[in-house]
Amino acid sequence: MAIDFTLNGKRQSVDVPANMPLLWVLRDTIGLTGTKFGCGIGQCGACTVHIDGQATKSCQTNASAAAGKRITTIEGLSSDRTHPVQRAWIEIDVPQCGYCQSGQIMAAAALIAQTPKPTDADIDTAMQGNICRCSTYRAMRAAIHRAAELTANGGRS
Amino acid sequence: MSVVIVNRRQFLTTSAAAAGGLLVGFTLPGRTAVAAIAQGSASSLPLNAFVHIGTDDLVTLIIHKSEMGQGTVTSLSMLIAEELECRWESIRNEFAPVEPAYGVIGVYGSNSIRTSWQPLRLAGATAREMLVSAAAERWGVDRSLCHAENGTVVNRSSGARLTYGALAEAAAKLPVPATPALKSPSAFKLIGSSPKRLDTPAKVDGSATFGIDVRLPGMLYAVVARSPVFGGKLSSVDATKAKAIPGVKQVLQVSTGVAVIAENTWSAMEGRRALTLTWDEGPNASASSAGIRELFVKLAAQPGAEAARVGDPAAALASAAKRVDAVYEAPYLAHAPMEPLNCVAHVTASSCEVWVSTQAQTSARDIAARASGVPPVNVKVHTLFLGGGFGRRAQVDYIGEAVEIAKALNVPVKVTWSREDDIRHDLYRPASYVQFSGGLDVEGWPVAITARVVCPSFGFSRGGVDGTAVEGITPNPYQLPNFLVEYQRADAGIPTTYWRSVGYSQNTFFLEAFIDELAAAGGKDPLEVRRRLLAGSPRMLAALNLAASKAGWGSALPAGRARGLSVVNNIGSFTAQVAEVSVDAGVVHVHRVVCAVDCGAVVNPAGVESQIISGIGTGLSAALKDGITIDAGRVVQGNFNNYRVMKMPEAPVIDVHTVPSQSAPGGIGEASTPGIAPAVANAIFAATRKRVRVLPIRLDA
Numbered sequence: 060m061a062i063d064f065t066l067n068g069k070r071q072s073v074d075v076p077a078n079m080p081l082l083w084v085l086r087d088t089i090g091l092t093g094t095k096f097g098c099g100i101g102q103c104g105a106c107t108v109h110i111d112g113q114a115t116k117s118c119q120t121n122a123s124a125a126a127g128k129r130i131t132t133i134e135g136l137s138s139d140r141t142h143p144v145q146r147a148w149i150e151i152d153v154p155q156c157g158y159c160q161s162g163q164i165m166a167a168a169a170l171i172a173q174t175p176k177p178t179d180a181d182i183d184t185a186m187q188g189n190i191c192r193c194s195t196y197r198a199m200r201a202a203i204h205r206a207a208e209l210t211a212n213g214g215r216s
Numbered sequence: 217m218s219v220v221i222v223n224r225r226q227f228l229t230t231s232a233a234a235a236g237g238l239l240v241g242f243t244l245p246g247r248t249a250v251a252a253i254a255q256g257s258a259s260s261l262p263l264n265a266f267v268h269i270g271t272d273d274l275v276t277l278i279i280h281k282s283e284m285g286q287g288t289v290t291s292l293s294m295l296i297a298e299e300l301e302c303r304w305e306s307i308r309n310e311f312a313p314v315e316p317a318y319g320v321i322g323v324y325g326s327n328s329i330r331t332s333w334q335p336l337r338l339a340g341a342t343a344r345e346m347l348v349s350a351a352a353e354r355w356g357v358d359r360s361l362c363h364a365e366n367g368t369v370v371n372r373s374s375g376a377r378l379t380y381g382a383l384a385e386a387a388a389k390l391p392v393p394a395t396p397a398l399k400s401p402s403a404f405k406l407i408g409s410s411p412k413r414l415d416t417p418a419k420v421d422g423s424a425t426f427g428i429d430v431r432l433p434g435m436l437y438a439v440v441a442r443s444p445v446f447g448g449k450l451s452s453v454d455a456t457k458a459k460a461i462p463g464v465k466q467v468l469q470v471s472t473g474v475a476v477i478a479e480n481t482w483s484a485m486e487g488r489r490a491l492t493l494t495w496d497e498g499p500n501a502s503a504s505s506a507g508i509r510e511l512f513v514k515l516a517a518q519p520g521a522e523a524a525r526v527g528d529p530a531a532a533l534a535s536a537a538k539r540v541d542a543v544y545e546a547p548y549l550a551h552a553p554m555e556p557l558n559c560v561a562h563v564t565a566s567s568c569e570v571w572v573s574t575q576a577q578t579s580a581r582d583i584a585a586r587a588s589g590v591p592p593v594n595v596k597v598h599t600l601f602l603g604g605g606f607g608r609r610a611q612v613d614y615i616g617e618a619v620e621i622a623k624a625l626n627v628p629v630k631v632t633w634s635r636e637d638d639i640r641h642d643l644y645r646p647a648s649y650v651q652f653s654g655g656l657d658v659e660g661w662p663v664a665i666t667a668r669v670v671c672p673s674f675g676f677s678r679g680g681v682d683g684t685a686v687e688g689i690t691p692n693p694y695q696l697p698n699f700l701v702e703y704q705r706a707d708a709g710i711p712t713t714y715w716r717s718v719g720y721s722q723n724t725f726f727l728e729a730f731i732d733e734l735a736a737a738g739g740k741d742p743l744e745v746r747r748r749l750l751a752g753s754p755r756m757l758a759a760l761n762l763a764a765s766k767a768g769w770g771s772a773l774p775a776g777r778a779r780g781l782s783v784v785n786n787i788g789s790f791t792a793q794v795a796e797v798s799v800d801a802g803v804v805h806v807h808r809v810v811c812a813v814d815c816g817a818v819v820n821p822a823g824v825e826s827q828i829i830s831g832i833g834t835g836l837s838a839a840l841k842d843g844i845t846i847d848a849g850r851v852v853q854g855n856f857n858n859y860r861v862m863k864m865p866e867a868p869v870i871d872v873h874t875v876p877s878q879s880a881p882g883g884i885g886e887a888s889t890p891g892i893a894p895a896v897a898n899a900i901f902a903a904t905r906k907r908v909r910v911l912p913i914r915l916d917a
Binding site for chain 1: 415423425462481604829863867869
């Protein structure tokens with residue numbers, strides 16, 4: 060079926076089966092591969108994108124459910140790695156293998172947008188759906204605090 | 217980092233690249249010499265890596281290892297750049313193709329820094345000397361008046377400077393210096409520092425290309441239905457319904473099962489779901505974890521092949537003032553890297569190309585050649601970033617399968633494994649069962665240990681002993697007057713392979729927990745027992761003492777918390793850990809881990825720290841979460857809901873300390889994985905008096 064939505068600020072039309080997960084629409088149909096496949100059952104968070112600003116597992120979202128929505132992927136978070144979460148990630152050198160990091164960053168960005176000054180507990184709650192097999196968890200938590208600082212300072216360090 | 221897919225031709229010792237500039241090749245001792253002899257040409261040792269200086273001043277360093285998170289791109293670049301004296305900001309990287317010039321490419325055993333420490337610095341120094349000579353010639357001054365600095369050569373008599381880019385073409389025409397001088401460690405600017413990782417920018421904006429991200433014009437997508445039972449064979453296939461799924465193009469029988477080829481991954485998965493298949497499940501149809509354990513118990517009742525013997529263990533046990541017997545067990549484990557297995561392959565009548573995240577490029581080339589029928593020289597392996605490897609990607613089964621499918625098609629194909637495929641069709645860290653006996657003298661000090669190890673083989677055998685299956689029990693860093701290790705090989709029908717830290721991943725748990733039992737039985741402090749047994753291993757002892765002191769061993773803790781210790785000497789490094797643990801209603805909380813490591817000279821302190829943290833995370837998941845179990849010949853677990861891994865709320869504080877050392881670097885990627893399970897288990901004993909002898913750890917509430 061034909062489905063229209065806004066992807067990273069631009070109108071996007073796709074013709075895909077209604078029950079095709081958004082993950083595969085993004086990766087295979089559209090060709091945005093920054094959003095990752097990790098488990099297919101909503102257990103790892105590697106496929107996290109924003110739908111109308113909410114962190115959402117794209118492997119658990121049917122294409123039809125994306126119709127008319129505003130979708131942001133890692134490619135659209137910023138054009139130049141200047142989103143505060145990306146800046147903090149670079150500053151702290153968070154990634155190791157990096158495969159889960161798109162999803163982690165999208166989850167963290169949604170958290171900061173909703174909770175500008177998250178506590179450790181807020182962060183744990185928001186991030187516990189995202190697995191990292193390299194165990195960059197503590198570095199990510201530090202980076203989220205740093206991103207909150209950068210956001211509070213209006214982007215100035 | 218820009219990772220360009222390259223198809224470089226083999227370069228000779230020095231040659232100008234097509235783009236113009238200086239290329240330096242060099243040879244590695246040891247492994248590559250073996251490779252050269254195997255090819256019958258010991259006189260022309262293969263080249264392994266390059267420094268390419270463009271006329272645009274950009275420095276391209278060719279990385280002949282895989283980047284799976286361990287930081288090789290950054291740390292190998294540091295080794296070259298240290299001697300090259302280039303600007304860090306000018307570095308670009310490419311992954312090496314499989315060509316004789318690079319020797320055998322493979323990343324396992326935490327070997328990247330260890331095997332590159334000398335040759336990559338020499339490569340940098342060789343290039344630097346040639347650039348300095350080129351500048352001296354241009355200026356018409358003695359080269360002793362010139363030196364390299366930050367991407368330029370400086371003429372100290374005139375103060376003039378020339379950039380590397382301006383010198384590259386002239387330098388490429390000069391003879392290669394035979395013995396370029398290496399810096400003394402006191403002159404290091406980069407080595408020992410922690411520059412930003414070169415791969416971070418691409419990993420925060422989605423542009424880093426992993427194997428699974430490769431897209432080629434006209435590419436199709438495939439998934440494979442494989443036998444649910446190890447070794448089973450396909451009996452019948454009805455693909456009628458699968459072919460009716462929108463997007464499904466073809467259903468193909470292949471040697472591993474049935475491939476469904478489609479326009480996208482989702483359609484291929486839907487097509488596979490619609491297949492009607494029957495399997496001849498073969499001899500493993502009734503295999504079960506309970507049955508495998510019965511086999512282990514039976515084998516443990518018989519003497520095994522002798523792997524180590526010191527003194528007279530039987531007599532020492534018989535005359536011991538106190539004897540302790542215990543049985544330890546560990547399960548099969550899957551690797552479960554975040555990026556499920558995948559491979560893109562394209563086969564034509566005369567060529568074969570694969571795009572893959574692999575730890576074993578040369579093996580990948582070889583299996584692709586066999587599966588395609590294309591001569592190895594016409595096979596190209598493109599290395600992409602790895603979304604984790606942990607040893608799984610040192611195997612190449614998934615690459616051969618993809619090439620077989622591609623050969624049946626006229627277009628490129630991407631074969632993607634689902635998470636269930638990944639966990640149920642892995643090659644596993646073998647389960648293991650160890651029967652220990654220990655003897656104490658009248659003062660309570662250990663004087664004898666015997667161990668009978670029952671474990672499937674990792675595939676090696678010498679005199680009936682698979683050294684990999686016993687490593688960590690023997691060798692170990694202790695000096696015991698009486699010591700015996702026997703090995704009983706158990707053939708359980710489950711495929712096995714390396715898993716981060718290999719045999720040490722279970723054997724260090726067994727030995728370090730049993731040492732703790734002996735200390736408790738003798739009424740001794742586990743730290744004191746280890747110190748006494750480590751008197752002959754000063755580096756291990758120093759790491760232990762550092763960890764104990766940083767952890768405040770013996771000092772008071774909040775109520776309910778306790779500490780546990782472990783030591784291990786693997787991959788050329790010495791690692792001691794102290795875990796701080798509490799147990800609440802049967803749930804283990806690991807609050808803090810103090811880890812001290814002597815890994816020789818430290819190239820990148822931040823890299824060492826992140827690998828220690830990562831290795832502990834791997835070990836903690838295995839210790840506290842799930843193992844792999846078998847029922848009706850099938851792997852029970854299938855995804856992260858029942859093969860669980862540690863998440864953010866459970867991640868402990870990890871303090872990493874290094875022992876200052878001038879020794880050549882040891883490995884780091886697998887240094888901390890073995891020791892965390894015993895440190896936690898020993899802390900649980902200290903907190904609860906409950907002895908943990910089976911992994912994963914399960915405590916009654």
